Amino acid sequence: MAELISGKVVSAACREKIKREVDAFKTERGYAPGLAVILVGNNPASEVYVRNKHKACLEVGITSYQIELPEETTEEELLKKIDELNGDACVHGILVQLPLPKHISEERIIEAISPKKDVDAFHPVNVGKITVGNYQFLPCTPAGIIELLDFYNVDVSGKSCAVIGRSNIVGKPMMLLLTEKNGTVTLCHSRTKNLSQITKSADILVVAIGKPKFVTADMVKDGAVVIDVGINRLPDGKLSGDVDFEGVEKKASMITPVPGGVGPMTITMLLRNTLTAAKQK
Ligand code: NDP
Numbered sequence: 001m002a003e004l005i006s007g008k009v010v011s012a013a014c015r016e017k018i019k020r021e022v023d024a025f026k027t028e029r030g031y032a033p034g035l036a037v038i039l040v041g042n043n044p045a046s047e048v049y050v051r052n053k054h055k056a057c058l059e060v061g062i063t064s065y066q067i068e069l070p071e072e073t074t075e076e077e078l079l080k081k082i083d084e085l086n087g088d089a090c091v092h093g094i095l096v097q098l099p100l101p102k103h104i105s106e107e108r109i110i111e112a113i114s115p116k117k118d119v120d121a122f123h124p125v126n127v128g129k130i131t132v133g134n135y136q137f138l139p140c141t142p143a144g145i146i147e148l149l150d151f152y153n154v155d156v157s158g159k160s161c162a163v164i165g166r167s168n169i170v171g172k173p174m175m176l177l178l179t180e181k182n183g184t185v186t187l188c189h190s191r192t193k194n195l196s197q198i199t200k201s202a203d204i205l206v207v208a209i210g211k212p213k214f215v216t217a218d219m220v221k222d223g224a225v226v227i228d229v230g231i232n233r234l235p236d237g238k239l240s241g242d243v244d245f246e247g248v249e250k251k252a253s254m255i256t257p258v259p260g261g262v263g264p265m266t267i268t269m270l271l272r273n274t275l276t277a278a279k280q281k
Helices: 007-029 044-060 075-086 106-111 124-132 140-151 171-180 195-200 263-279
Strands: 034-040 064-069 092-097 161-166 184-188 204-207 225-228
Touching: 007 044, 007 140, 007 263, 034 044, 034 075, 034 140, 034 263, 044 064, 064 075, 075 092, 075 106, 092 263, 106 124, 124 171, 140 171, 140 225, 140 263, 161 171, 161 195, 171 184, 184 195
Parallel strands: 034 064, 034 092, 161 184, 161 204, 204 225
Antiparallel strands: none
16 A cells, blocks of 8 residues: 655645745844735635735735736736736745636736846746756746655655656646756657556656546556646545545555645645745845
8 A cells, every 4th residue: 555645744734834934034134024815706715825825925924915806807907917017025935826818928927027026937037946956936736746755855866757748837837846956857748658557657746637537547657656736526525636545545655645645735836836936135
């Protein structure tokens, strides 16, 4: 049976450390790090994410500014708001909750955020910095995964790694970070041929595709470390990852559960990025 990689445990340890650092920051500077989160419209899932981010900020002593704009907000109005926040000395991090309503270009909005306040690390300047290995911020989900691997002493160096999913927010940066840790990485996607052949030879397998229980035990190498990023709502209301947990846990040496694996780490890394942004001011 695989050992559980608990995002709850690691996240709690990280948040305690962040809280101590925020306290020290406040004592030294006389103000708190500030994060502005913009929500446009009323997507129920986004509302939950924004609420959780707000709560997490308060817990560690970061000031959270929640900006809720109506669905019909225009791109120009949103750009103006971002411009205001870029110039606001109390705001060190800016996050625009995605997805945005269809009439607003996500690309234009992401590019409008000052790279120094881009705590999601989605701005092309920050993406470029990650590519050359000289960065201030890492995107929260891949950064959280690296934190989990470090905490559980998973040595990536020289290992064969497979990442399934090539999104800008998870798959692609994950490939870069595992490469930086000296893993040999294969990035897979929907056009990949012989997917199971690749996954079966992976010592470390990261799955981020958004398809419940897609990765089954026969696709996994004996003793592999399996990281499941997927969050899927099943018809019965339960949450499932992209990995068939019951089957794969019998074969893997370590595995993340869903919920309680990668999920808790994502917001924790957002808190850390906000503190980093504030320290650099
Ligand atoms: P996207 O929907 O942006 O991308 C999905 C990727 O999976 C694409 O690259 C796609 O390939 C690939 N894919 C789809 N089907 C297959 C297949 N049959 N075989 C191989 N590859 C396939 O995904 P995200 O990265 O945004 O999210 C992935 C999952 O992770 C979702 O469930 C999401 O909810 C979850 N998530 C969880 C987070 C957390 O904090 N735990 C944070 C972010 C996401 P192609 O490019 O060819 O289309």
